[in-house]
Amino acid sequence: MIVELGHFTLILALMVACVQMILPMIGAQTGRRSLMATAVPTAILQLILIGVSFAALTYAFVQSDFSLRIVVENSHTLKPMLYKISGVWGNHEGSLLLWVLILALFGASAALFGGNLPHKLRARVLSVQGSIGVAFLAFMILTSNPFERLTEPPFNGNDLNPLLQDPGLAFHPPFLYLGYVGMSMAFSFAIAALIEGRVDAAWGRWVRPWTLAAWVFLTIGIAMGSWWAYYELGWGGFWFWDPVENASFMPWLIATALLHSAIVVEKRESLKSWTMLLAILAFGFSLIGTFIVRSGVITSVHAFANDPERGVFILMILAVFMGGALMLYAARASTLESKGVFGLVSRETALVLNNLLLAVSCFVVFVGTIWPLVAEMLWQRKLSVGAPFFDAAFSPFIVLLALALPLGSILAWKRGKLGRSFGQLWGALVLAIALGALVFALQTGRSALGPVGAALGAWVVFGAVNDMWGRTGRGAVRFGRLLRLPRADWGRGFSHAGLGVTVFAVSAITAWQSEDIRVVQLGETFPLGAYKITLDAVKDAPGPNYAAQIATMIIHANGQEVNRLYPEKRFYPVQGMPTTEAAIDQGFFRDIYLVLGDKQEVGGWAVRSYLKPFANWIWGGCLMMALGGFLSLSDRRHRVAAGARPTQGQPDED
Amino acid sequence: MKIRNLSFFLKALVLILNLGLGAVAWAVQPDEILSDLALEARARSLSQELRCLVCRNENIDESHAELARDLRVLVRERLQEGDSDTEALAFITARYGEYVLLMPRATGANWVLYLAGPLMLIIGAGLAFLFVRRRSVAPDEAPLSVQDQAQLAGILAQAQKSELKDPPQ
Numbered sequence: 106m107i108v109e110l111g112h113f114t115l116i117l118a119l120m121v122a123c124v125q126m127i128l129p130m131i132g133a134q135t136g137r138r139s140l141m142a143t144a145v146p147t148a149i150l151q152l153i154l155i156g157v158s159f160a161a162l163t164y165a166f167v168q169s170d171f172s173l174r175i176v177v178e179n180s181h182t183l184k185p186m187l188y189k190i191s192g193v194w195g196n197h198e199g200s201l202l203l204w205v206l207i208l209a210l211f212g213a214s215a216a217l218f219g220g221n222l223p224h225k226l227r228a229r230v231l232s233v234q235g236s237i238g239v240a241f242l243a244f245m246i247l248t249s250n251p252f253e254r255l256t257e258p259p260f261n262g263n264d265l266n267p268l269l270q271d272p273g274l275a276f277h278p279p280f281l282y283l284g285y286v287g288m289s290m291a292f293s294f295a296i297a298a299l300i301e302g303r304v305d306a307a308w309g310r311w312v313r314p315w316t317l318a319a320w321v322f323l324t325i326g327i328a329m330g331s332w333w334a335y336y337e338l339g340w341g342g343f344w345f346w347d348p349v350e351n352a353s354f355m356p357w358l359i360a361t362a363l364l365h366s367a368i369v370v371e372k373r374e375s376l377k378s379w380t381m382l383l384a385i386l387a388f389g390f391s392l393i394g395t396f397i398v399r400s401g402v403i404t405s406v407h408a409f410a411n412d413p414e415r416g417v418f419i420l421m422i423l424a425v426f427m428g429g430a431l432m433l434y435a436a437r438a439s440t441l442e443s444k445g446v447f448g449l450v451s452r453e454t455a456l457v458l459n460n461l462l463l464a465v466s467c468f469v470v471f472v473g474t475i476w477p478l479v480a481e482m483l484w485q486r487k488l489s490v491g492a493p494f495f496d497a498a499f500s501p502f503i504v505l506l507a508l509a510l511p512l513g514s515i516l517a518w519k520r521g522k523l524g525r526s527f528g529q530l531w532g533a534l535v536l537a538i539a540l541g542a543l544v545f546a547l548q549t550g551r552s553a554l555g556p557v558g559a560a561l562g563a564w565v566v567f568g569a570v571n572d573m574w575g576r577t578g579r580g581a582v583r584f585g586r587l588l589r590l591p592r593a594d595w596g597r598g599f600s601h602a603g604l605g606v607t608v609f610a611v612s613a614i615t616a617w618q619s620e621d622i623r624v625v626q627l628g629e630t631f632p633l634g635a636y637k638i639t640l641d642a643v644k645d646a647p648g649p650n651y652a653a654q655i656a657t658m659i660i661h662a663n664g665q666e667v668n669r670l671y672p673e674k675r676f677y678p679v680q681g682m683p684t685t686e687a688a689i690d691q692g693f694f695r696d697i698y699l700v701l702g703d704k705q706e707v708g709g710w711a712v713r714s715y716l717k718p719f720a721n722w723i724w725g726g727c728l729m730m731a732l733g734g735f736l737s738l739s740d741r742r743h744r745v746a747a748g749a750r751p752t753q754g755q756p757d758e759d
Numbered sequence: 760m761k762i763r764n765l766s767f768f769l770k771a772l773v774l775i776l777n778l779g780l781g782a783v784a785w786a787v788q789p790d791e792i793l794s795d796l797a798l799e800a801r802a803r804s805l806s807q808e809l810r811c812l813v814c815r816n817e818n819i820d821e822s823h824a825e826l827a828r829d830l831r832v833l834v835r836e837r838l839q840e841g842d843s844d845t846e847a848l849a850f851i852t853a854r855y856g857e858y859v860l861l862m863p864r865a866t867g868a869n870w871v872l873y874l875a876g877p878l879m880l881i882i883g884a885g886l887a888f889l890f891v892r893r894r895s896v897a898p899d900e901a902p903l904s905v906q907d908q909a910q911l912a913g914i915l916a917q918a919q920k921s922e923l924k925d926p927p928q
Contacts, residue, residue: 338821339786340786340821342821345816345817346816347815347816348816375894443894445894446894446895447891447894447895448895449891449892449895453891453894454891457887457890457891458887460887461880461883461884461887464883465876465879465880465883466876468875468876468879469875469876469879472871472872472875472876473872476863476869476872480868480869483868484867484868486857486867486868487856487857487858488857488858488860488863488869489810489858489859489860489861489863490861490863490872491808491810491816491818491861491862492807492818492861493807493808493861493862494861494862494863494872497862498873498876622787622788622789622792623789624789624790702788702789703788705789711788711789713786713787
């Protein structure tokens with residue numbers, strides 16, 4: 106009964122979305138207020154309906170209602186409660202329901218907090234948002250209905266893929282989707298502005314908080330996915346350039362570019378049509394990401410050809426939204442005239458460079474991701490594009506970006522002086538080079554990646570510190586002023602420094618990690634860097650829905666026990682799948698990462714151990730970026746801009 | 760009752776695991792490692808450029824599949840027989856097709872893949888430069904319209920009023 110209610114509200118939500126798509130747009134075009142006014146209640150109603158539907162599906166998972174097909178396919182009575190709930194979105198149908206739920210959430214927030222937007226703009230934004238809802242709700246109901254019943258329910262389910270039974274991955278999709286779907290707000294604002302033919306500084310202000318929020322969620326989502334891969338997959342890799350990862354990384358790159366170009370629109374009324382294009386593309390890449398992940402096209406072209414229904418539907422959604430948006434853009438972009446005048450050396454130029462590097466790097470990732478597909482379709486050439494290609498093709502852009510960042514972020518608007526800005530950065534430059542040289546001296550005979558990465562990371566971090574310090578002016582009270590700087594400045598400092606930390610950490614772990622693979626007898630001790638590790642015992646232990654073998658390993662340093670770790674091997678009988686649960690001793694400067702392998706026929710156990718320097722700094726840097734986004738979002742300028750905007754000559758807030 | 764059955768089942772499974780019957784190969788195994796450290800290092804870096812054919816997107820160095828293990832052993836055999844890195848890669852590519860190469864060869868249409876980034880950067884940089892130069896010589900903003908000026912005056916007057924009411928500290 107509750108399941109049917111969820112099914113019913115889902116269909117009702119589609120109807121409401123149709124109303125939300127059509128009526129406000131007609132109202133905005135013909136200037137009828139009563140029609141425009143339908144936008145807000147329909148957006149809120151849509152959220153409530155989809156919310157009920159989502160709750161009903163969650164209820165079915167929690168109750169293990171095995172008359173539902175997707176519950177059978179993805180759940181099991183013995184599965185822990187957390188994973189029963191996360192199982193709701195751990196599958197195709199449920200993850201789409203989460204997708205539309207978040208879409209409706211953004212639509213409803215725009216309706217609730219957009220009270221002071223001009224009526225026409227708000228009506229159009231919500232109408233475009235409604236149209237996206239129509240497309241995805243129709244997709245769900247027609248091809249991927251989560252509420253499909255089975256005529257003969259089985260006694261128990263097939264369980265969830267064990268790799269997904271992990272707290273990190275339980276919360277990874279919601280964050281990622283908040284980011285993906287959040288890009289739809291920038292898209293809706295861009296389409297509304299293009300229809301209206303008016304883009305000004307105010308538009309830049311309205312769209313920035315939404316983009317910023319989506320960007321923060323996307324950053325956290327990507328970092329969580331990477332962290333999950335690090336500890337769950339068993340060899341401590343943190344980024345694999347997998348198509349699915351690229352699918353989330355491409356919108357992130359474009360969104361980062363969009364955040365920066367929207368600043369130029371807001372402050373200088375320039376780069377308008379480019380910003381429009383980025384707003385369209387950011388959502389376009391979110392859709393492409395959804396297509397890549399949901400159609401299975403990248404795993405195998407044949408899998409796609411055998412079951413093309415879903416893939417073709419998403420491709421149609423992509424074609425309609427991107428085709429329509431780009432046509433509208435082509436027709437209207439010429440009316441978006443840039444106003445600001447600025448010199449060759451200026452903050453504007455620096456931000457153009459930022460956009461150029463981010464957009465081209467995204468393009469490189471895009472081409473690399475779809476190339477196997479293109480090559481197979483056009484030339485029947487089966488080939489792979491993997492990590493070695495992406496490392497070589499993508500890294501130069503990040504290096505250039507990091508090199509330019511400290512200088513670009515302190516150039517003056519309109520007309521900057523290269524010499525003067527550079528003069529402020531001498532300290533940072535000297536410190537960075539000194540650090541690089543120190544690292545070079547400490548490590549002998551290893552790759553240049555370590556010292557270069559350290560210098561580059563330090564350059565970005567010191568550059569960010571210098572940027573903040575430079576805003577405090579002169580005199581004795583600079584520390585006091587530092588604390589009173591606007592949150593947006595702190596946000597920028599944190600985000601930029603976070604990038605530096607991540608750049609450093611990635612090069613450090615790549616250059617300096619060490620690995621040891623060997624057969625260890627019970628009670629035997631082996632060295633790992635400066636540590637000594639003893640395999641103390643291996644015990645059998647049944648888990649709730651798996652069987653495990655748990656090793657006890659003792660880490661010593663200088664004759665003293667540092668920690669005891671318990672790496673596991675698990676076997677999930679329902680899915681017939683083994684997993685490794687690595688044990689990690691996390692430290693500020695290094696992680697000790699231990700993996701238990703197979704029991705050897707000659708006695709003893711295969712053991713893999715890694716020393717991973719600065720591992721946590723990778724995600725620490727990402728968190729700093731996300732925190733910077735939050736700080737910036739909490740700045741009162743944005744709180745004001747999210748909705749409130751003087752429509753009748755009220756003074757601006759700053 | 761059911762739960763007890765399952766835990767018995769799990770214990771049985773553990774037993775099977777211990778006997779090594781249900782075992783899977785885990786990435787690089789201790790017995791694969793060559794005693795010659797230089798050769799082993801080369802084998803490791805070559806393995807990272809080869810794709811496991813039965814996995815989704817893993818190189819053979821990280822893959823748990825049996826096939827990946829066979830390939831790792833094959834790479835080591837070739838190196839021990841005196842192949843150079845290129846020769847070893849060519850040997851494996853000849854048998855398994857270019858699908859195994861994670862770094863695709865720059866031949867034929869693949870040039871598009873390699874040139875796409877640099878070309879786009881050059882085109883983009885050219886366009887950006889033209890745009891920036893145009894902005895730097897563009898005439899200054901048009902003067903405010905009468906309507907805008909009236910609005911501005913209103914804003915300033917109100918701002919002044921609120922400042923008088925609420926003087927800044």
